[in-house]
Amino acid sequence: VASHAKPGKVGEATAGSTFLTFLGYVFGPILFSLAVQTSGVYAPAFVAAGVLPLIAGLTLIRVK
Numbered sequence: 001v002a003s004h005a006k007p008g009k010v011g012e013a014t015a016g017s018t019f020l021t022f023l024g025y026v027f028g029p030i031l032f033s034l035a036v037q038t039s040g041v042y043a044p045a046f047v048a049a050g051v052l053p054l055i056a057g058l059t060l061i062r063v064k
Contacts, residue, residue: 001013001014001017002014028049031048032045032048032049033045035048
C-alpha cells in the first residue's frame with residue numbers, strides 16, 4: 001500500500017487499507033453464516049470464501 005501511495009499520503013493509504021481489512025473481519029463471518037443458513041449447506045459459503053480472495057489477488061496482479 002505504501003509503495004503505491006502518493007508522497008505524503010502513506011498514512012492515509014495505510015489507514016484506509018487497514019479499515020477495509022477490519023471490515024472483512026467483522027462482516028466475513030456474518031456473511032459466511034448467512035450463506036450457510038440460506039443454502040443449508042457449507043459448500044457455497046466455502047466456495048465464496050475462496051473465490052473472493054482469488055478475484056482480489058488476480059486483480060492485484062493485473063494492477064501491478
